[in-house]
Amino acid sequence: MSDFLVAYYPWIKALHVISVIAWMAGLFYLPRLFVYHVEQVQAGSPTDEMFQVMERRLLKAIINPASIATWVFGLALAFTPGIVDWTAVWPWTKAACVVAMTLFHHWLGRRRKDFAAGQNILSGRQYRMMNEVPTLLMMIIVVSVIVKF
């Protein structure tokens, strides 16, 4: 198994970064959809239905599979011998931010269900603020994994 991980390390890293891009794209876009949904759309209207379909598809077809792929390829990299120096700080800042990113993902999933049930209680301004969370986490993760402090 270790031999396989070492031999395919560049390919696994490429697949990891591709999955990361898809996951991040979805996590940036879904709160944006929520902002328009809450500010521009009349509850129960055909546009409301359309937003619900867009939000469900974005989550189920892009965000959920991309997150699973990111985790699978990321853990494969973490188990590749000689790749991660666990005595350094960066693997731990990255791990903390990745866990926070995953919690944010599940928080968005719960808010999507609120919209689907007609029970959203957050404002457009609150969704705009939450939109900054994945940006901040992504910046810390990229600096951790590239600068490797």
Ligand code: HEM
């Ligand atoms: C979900 C759990 C994740 C795990 C277990 C994980 C783990 C890893 C590991 C072990 C590496 C290899 C580091 C190296 O080759 O030196 C890596 C590379 C990378 N990760 Fe992740 N990662 C995860 C999520 C993320 C996320 C969410 C992002 C961005 C927001 C990200 C961005 C990157 C990038 C850009 C690289 C390539 C760095 C380089 O050029 O060497 N990862 N990841």
